[in-house]
Amino acid sequence: MRQRLFIKICGLRTERDVDTAVEGGADAIGFVFSDSPRRIDATTAAKLCRRVPESVLTVGVFRNQSLRDVRSLANIAGVSGIQLHGQEGRGYYDDLAHEGWTLIRGTAFSDHVPRCGEMGEDILLLDAPIPGSGTPWDWTRKHLTSPGEKWLLAGGLTPDNVQNAVEVTRPWGVDVSSGVEQSRGVKDPELITAFIKAARAHV
Numbered sequence: 001m002r003q004r005l006f007i008k009i010c011g012l013r014t015e016r017d018v019d020t021a022v023e024g025g026a027d028a029i030g031f032v033f034s035d036s037p038r039r040i041d042a043t044t045a046a047k048l049c050r051r052v053p054e055s056v057l058t059v060g061v062f063r064n065q066s067l068r069d070v071r072s073l074a075n076i077a078g079v080s081g082i083q084l085h086g087q088e089g090r091g092y093y094d095d096l097a098h099e100g101w102t103l104i105r106g107t108a109f110s111d112h113v114p115r116c117g118e119m120g121e122d123i124l125l126l127d128a129p130i131p132g133s134g135t136p137w138d139w140t141r142k143h144l145t146s147p148g149e150k151w152l153l154a155g156g157l158t159p160d161n162v163q164n165a166v167e168v169t170r171p172w173g174v175d176v177s178s179g180v181e182q183s184r185g186v187k188d189p190e191l192i193t194a195f196i197k198a199a200r201a202h203v
C-alpha cells in the first residue's frame, strides 16, 4: 500500500488560513521569515503556532540569514522545523543539528540530484530555481535518480497539477505556496482545501 503523502502548505499569515490548512489535513505549515511578499514577523507567527496541534509540523522558512537570526526568530515563533532555502553550507546545518528542530533543505532541481541527508537535513525539498515564484520545473526529469526517502516536491504546484505531479515523481511529500493564493501573498482557503484533497487523491 502506498504511504500517506506528507503535505506542507507554506507562506501562511492569518488565523483563517492556518485553521483551513490544519482542518484540511496538512502535515506541516510554513511561515516565511525572509524577504518575500509572504514575510511574517515572529511574534505574529507565535500566535498562529499556538493554534496548531503538536501533530502538525510548524516550519520557519529562511534564506541566507545569520544563524543568530534563524535561532532567534525560530525560538520566538516557537516553530518545530527550520527550512533553509539559500546557500547555507554543511557547517550551518551541523550548527543547528541536535537542537530539536526538524531541518528541511530547500534546493533547486538541477542535473545533479541531491541526496536527502547529505547536508544533515531531515527532509529534502526539490524546488524551482526561484523559490516561492509559482514556477514549475520539469518534474519528469526527476526519476533519473531518486533523491532518497524523505523528499518534498515543490515549485509551481496547484490543485490542478498536483495529482499528476505526484503520480509522475512519487515524492514522499509536496509543498505549495503560490498555487493556493488568490493574489501574491494572499492565500485562498478554498484553494488550500482543494490542494490537499487533490494531492491525496493520487493512485
Ligand SMILES: O=C(O)c1ccccc1N[C@@H]1O[C@H](COP(=O)(O)O)[C@@H](O)[C@H]1O
Pocket (backbone or CB within 6 Å): 010, 011, 030, 032, 034, 035, 036, 037, 038, 061, 062, 063, 085, 106, 125, 127, 128, 130, 131, 132, 133, 134, 135, 154, 155, 156, 157, 175, 176, 177, 178, 179
Ligand atoms: O514563498 C516564498 O516567498 C519563499 C521565500 C523564500 C524561500 C522560500 C519560499 N517559498 C518556498 O518555495 C516553495 C515553492 O513555492 P511555490 O509553490 O512555487 O510558490 C515552497 O517550498 C515554499 O516553501
